Amino acid sequence: MVNIRDAVEGDISAIVRLLADDALGATREDPSDPPAQSYIDAFNALTAQGGNTVLVATDGDTIIGCLQLTFIPGLSHKGMLRAQIEAVRVADSYRGRKIGEALVHKALARARDAGCGMAQLTTDRTRADAHRFYERLGFTTSHVGMKLKF
């Protein structure tokens, strides 16, 4: 059984290593240890802003997976709270053991408990395996995800 808990500041380096250990993430993260100040600032900002948490999956003391869960209040759908999942990663050596599934199930349970009416996420169009993974968990590819980098 995988253990899942809320991340704390001391987990940042391990989480960043997970984010960097990825075809897309390798070029855009800085896995130095201790972590760059920008990661610490971001973790403090997401903790300070309501409705955000990072979940980590652990095997003993080792962090083997992570995701970010954000609750977004909004007026549409009769004032429905929605849950958004970002930055889902599982350590390479732990793939195929349903760690990602356990993380997403935990996030969905948290979302339901908080009264969310929907969960949403976007995945890069090139991540075909990710699309199949989320479809198996009940997500439907109903939208296109558009990004504008500054």
Add this chain to the structure above:
Amino acid sequence: MVNIRDAVEGDISAIVRLLADDALGATREDPSDPPAQSYIDAFNALTAQGGNTVLVATDGDTIIGCLQLTFIPGLSHKGMLRAQIEAVRVADSYRGRKIGEALVHKALARARDAGCGMAQLTTDRTRADAHRFYERLGFTTSHVGMKLKF
């Protein structure tokens, strides 16, 4: 010139009418006035939670467009803050006058001022005109948007 400002609680009924005046929104909103309590609760929740605002475009005292802007701190991309845009609507009788463009430009300016590295949104796959609209504004359709309704 269209005027754009942050929404206040007294704007909720007008915003909900915009959300309801839409092919998809007509079936899922309650445009009664005064607004249903669920809308008031949602507006208070998004005001209380940091990083959320609703922008409204006005013509005199009339609300003619709206969108929701959410700032999401996160660890990925070296701790990049991202901006998310939801629930963009323009009153039917004001379409074709670049109101939506003005709203999105204002949201993007707010996002840049806040230090965001990216803006993102999802649009229903059936809204082909919306895809073209956002591509004209610089967004790229790099992702798929997946939803799971509870």
